[in-house]
Amino acid sequence: MRPMLAVTADHVPRGEAWVHEVKWDGMRVLADVHDGHLTLRSRTERDVTTAYPELAGLADLYDDLLLDGEVVALRDGVPSFAALADRMHVSSARRADQLAAAAPVTFMAFDLLRVLGQDITAQPWSARRALLEQLDIDTARWQVPPVFDDGEQLLAATAEQGLEGIVSKRRDAPYVAARRSPDWQKMPHRRTTSVVVGGWRPETSGADRLGAVLVGVPGPEGLHFAGRVGSGLGGRAGDRLRELLDPLATAGSPFAEELPRLDARGARWVTPRVVVDVASLGHTDGGRLRQPAFQRVRPDLDPEDLDA
Structure with a gap:
């Protein structure tokens, strides 16, 4: 139940x-x-x-x-x-x-x-x-x-x-x-949205550390891209998330649509299993999160639970 x-x-x-x-x-x-x-x-x-x-x-x-x-x-x-x-x-x-x-x-x-x-x-x-x-x-x-x-x-x-x-x-x-x-x-009080991680990008400095995650929302056609989240992932938060994502590495993008080149550049794709909360200023007309910031991993939620 x-x-x-x-x-x-x-x-x-x-x-x-x-x-x-x-x-x-x-x-x-x-x-x-x-x-x-x-x-x-x-x-x-x-x-x-x-x-x-x-x-x-x-x-x-x-x-x-x-x-x-x-x-x-x-x-x-x-x-x-x-x-x-x-x-x-x-x-x-x-x-x-x-x-x-x-x-x-x-x-x-x-x-x-x-x-x-x-x-x-x-x-x-x-x-x-x-x-x-x-x-x-x-x-x-x-x-x-x-x-x-x-x-x-x-x-x-x-x-x-x-x-x-x-x-x-x-x-x-x-x-x-x-x-x-x-x-x-x-x-x-905190306007948060639960989303699924479908990929990540390394830091722009060239270091092989997580700099941003590519997130989406499950729908009838698959995982729909909701934006790139980099804020809030500095230090230990990014390291911990990377530890969860590394075992999920996959060759191709899990998103239902082709991502903009600016977002997809250098992306490492993962099987979409990790759910995270992000804070934002709402959504754009295209369904992207506005100024999103990582809040926390949600180990109590599965991706299927968001498609409700």
Whole structure:
């Protein structure tokens, strides 16, 4: 099962029909408890249970439970995606135990989809939220974060506190799995876009170091070119990304269209598997990112997940 997703909005919806939550800068996870066994699945349905041993106690809460939420790594009270990235693909139980002891994560449960064998996704958000609160599951490692009536005030507060943004939800909305619904609207403070890397270019100095990446967006005809991103790739960020791209080297361009000569010059092509976030000033009329800057690798996303 894949989770319900929000659309990006340019303003906070007003009125009593809406409720507002903090947008956590973490990894979306469905926590499935059944007969004393816990399974944690990512947004792409990958089993990530081993990576987060500090959440094993969720299995002891109820005999049957399905929670939607985010795993976050808090640093000085603020979620840090960079800190969480080191945990996302850990498959060694021993290594996961070491990381959990040094820097444990917290599961922010914001929706309840099944309880005691009953699927409640068809019920409105307000009913699901009431049941979630009645579970009384708040601890140091998992909690049910609060909701707010005043979305504009919450947006201002999250900006001041350095949080990612907010999500607004219709109180009467059912939970529609694997769909992006206007009943959920997100307003991040950082305008970011997730794209797929299809190639990279070395630095213009002649050094064999990554200087820019060529990125695209999956579509029905393949990977559509979205631009060249060089800003933000200096130092260790570029080196780390290069380490991910080198094993994916391929002979030909993975893009659906022929790239402009200026962008393709000296390009090293890769199989499009690595997803990254870039910040930009929007898009040109031709669909290219305006003044894009690299933000981070998204190990929690697959390219197929963007074609939705």
